[in-house]
Amino acid sequence: MISDKFNGELNKQFNAELYSSYLYLSMAAWLSQKGLNGFEHWMKCQVQEEMDHAIRFFDYINERGGKVIMECIDKPDCEWNSPDHVFEAVCAHEAHVTDLINNVMNVAVEEKDFAGQAFLQWFIVEQVEEEATVGDVHNQLKLIGETQNNLFMLDRELAKRVFTPSANQK
16 A cells, blocks of 8 residues: 555656646647658657556556546647757656656655655656657757758658557556
């Protein structure tokens, strides 16, 4: 059984992961409207990944005898100035998610919930990967600037992304 305090923090993170998927779907729609189908595809893979994360929290809360609480999801932004600004926003959002995960871990440590700490370790490692991946795309966008040929080449490259669900799903 998990403590009420830790259950609350897990639920906050569960809902934050749902918001992330909602935000990235909004970004995918904007990218699609700009004719950047590879960028859209990349972002849809990101949507799936965030939903995968949400389900991991959902399952963990239930497995530990906690209570899942669905909260309202805030309306995400839906307009950006450029693909570079989209990925700048993604970088900032992933840094925010890293802070959130670290806060949940702090509560697990405070509550001496060792199983919770083990569960969260996967997310800590995942966030390092998330920040590096989106940072790479953002850096590439900064390097190519407004050059359309290079933008379309990157669009083709991003279209190759494949979503792979995490191994620990039921």
